[in-house]
Amino acid sequence: MAFKDFIFRKSLWLFHFGGASCNNCDIEILDCLTPRYDVERFGMLLVGSIRHADVLLVNGSINQKDKVRLLELYRQAPKPILVVAIGACGCTGGIFAGGYPFAGPVDQIIPVDAYIPGCPPKPEAIISGIVQLIEKKKTEKAHA
Amino acid sequence: MLKDLFYFLVYPGLLFAGVAGGFLSWFDRKITAMVQFRKGPPLLQPYYDFLKLLLVKETILPENGSRGMFLLAPILAVFGATVACVLILLPMFGFHTGFSGDLIVIFYLLSIPSLMYILGALSSGNPLAAMGASREIKLILSYDLTFLLVVAGVILKSGMSIKMTDLLMAQETGGAVIGSVSGILLFIPAVFCIQAKLGLVPFDMAEAETEINHGCFIEYSGICYALIKLSKYILFLTLPAFLAALFMNGLHWDGIHILWSVLKILGVVLLLTLIRNTNPRLKIHQAMKFFFLYMNLLVIIAFILIALGI
Numbered sequence: 372m373a374f375k376d377f378i379f380r381k382s383l384w385l386f387h388f389g390g391a392s393c394n395n396c397d398i399e400i401l402d403c404l405t406p407r408y409d410v411e412r413f414g415m416l417l418v419g420s421i422r423h424a425d426v427l428l429v430n431g432s433i434n435q436k437d438k439v440r441l442l443e444l445y446r447q448a449p450k451p452i453l454v455v456a457i458g459a460c461g462c463t464g465g466i467f468a469g470g471y472p473f474a475g476p477v478d479q480i481i482p483v484d485a486y487i488p489g490c491p492p493k494p495e496a497i498i499s500g501i502v503q504l505i506e507k508k509k510t511e512k513a514h515a
Numbered sequence: 516m517l518k519d520l521f522y523f524l525v526y527p528g529l530l531f532a533g534v535a536g537g538f539l540s541w542f543d544r545k546i547t548a549m550v551q552f553r554k555g556p557p558l559l560q561p562y563y564d565f566l567k568l569l570l571v572k573e574t575i576l577p578e579n580g581s582r583g584m585f586l587l588a589p590i591l592a593v594f595g596a597t598v599a600c601v602l603i604l605l606p607m608f609g610f611h612t613g614f615s616g617d618l619i620v621i622f623y624l625l626s627i628p629s630l631m632y633i634l635g636a637l638s639s640g641n642p643l644a645a646m647g648a649s650r651e652i653k654l655i656l657s658y659d660l661t662f663l664l665v666v667a668g669v670i671l672k673s674g675m676s677i678k679m680t681d682l683l684m685a686q687e688t689g690g691a692v693i694g695s696v697s698g699i700l701l702f703i704p705a706v707f708c709i710q711a712k713l714g715l716v717p718f719d720m721a722e723a724e725t726e727i728n729h730g731c732f733i734e735y736s737g738i739c740y741a742l743i744k745l746s747k748y749i750l751f752l753t754l755p756a757f758l759a760a761l762f763m764n765g766l767h768w769d770g771i772h773i774l775w776s777v778l779k780i781l782g783v784v785l786l787l788t789l790i791r792n793t794n795p796r797l798k799i800h801q802a803m804k805f806f807f808l809y810m811n812l813l814v815i816i817a818f819i820l821i822a823l824g825i
Contacts, residue, residue: 422740
């Protein structure tokens, strides 16, 4: 079981879901893949199909239409899957929290494993969040 | 019987080709990273990816597809790639095997993985997968003729024998095929054919991540996708080795020749990686034009030069 956990941590493939985002977080996520930050050195790849994904990155405020699609994506993802809410909108709803199309922050729709706040979070913050997620998985294993 | 099983499953078959191909796939990714001034993945990354898909992830079957074919396609793809690998590597590693006409068999075995990707994609019931499959079919139609002509040219050049060992013998005595003008003219289309067979970037329209989300492989997950990855790793060893056999005097597995053999394979993979990193993705009709017009023209010029004895 420890071995399975180890290889899962070593090869996390990312799938990016942008809700009703202002596109700032999207661009910061793509920044992580550029030469300066290069998350491929941790074995992370951006994949285009949810069937290959290990981590679902969700950013942007989730409105009523996004909610249906997010639930469908989560249902279609092969388990185990980790969910990371990115940006103020993903974590809490941000400035859209009181709006009438708002369908709740991500953690009220699907279970979230890590939050990365910021508007938008810096690439360093996103990488630090992912590293903390990996560390969390490690300590959870140690306690269990 | 036991020996054949050993050849197929361990050396130089499934296990050896999987491990070596995984290393080549890492080499490809590392060179890509270096070209882009990145650090790149660690050495064991392809094995982590494969084991993660095999052991950790859930396998999902399509609800509205043909499940039997969907499951069978990756297995047959691995099978085709492995048998081709065994038939190519055995004569080169000094086992006296092979039969008259095994070049033709290898040629058709090498197209089994692509055909299986198509069947798997079409049986998944996903429209984007169907799109990828139709592109892959067109790609096969365009490069297969060129590849066959290249093989025919090499046969013509080295004594009209359709047996791997004879081909290697002819190069042993008469010098490598790539050492002549016509050989170089044949080598260029061969490299592009292999690029298309491996689905690397100028010809990756069948699995274009950004437009049709991995195309043929969109519905694959877990064990099935692990097998597809394995077949890709094996092809990553098999096709450069085939090129080395056709053009560069084969591989030899003794003494200092081990170094040259490894360098030949790495050189071909380096060439493929550099082509992949310096070119944008072509549209399917551009790829067809590229192979039907320009590459076939090169091969025909090479044929004329061979007839003149250059």
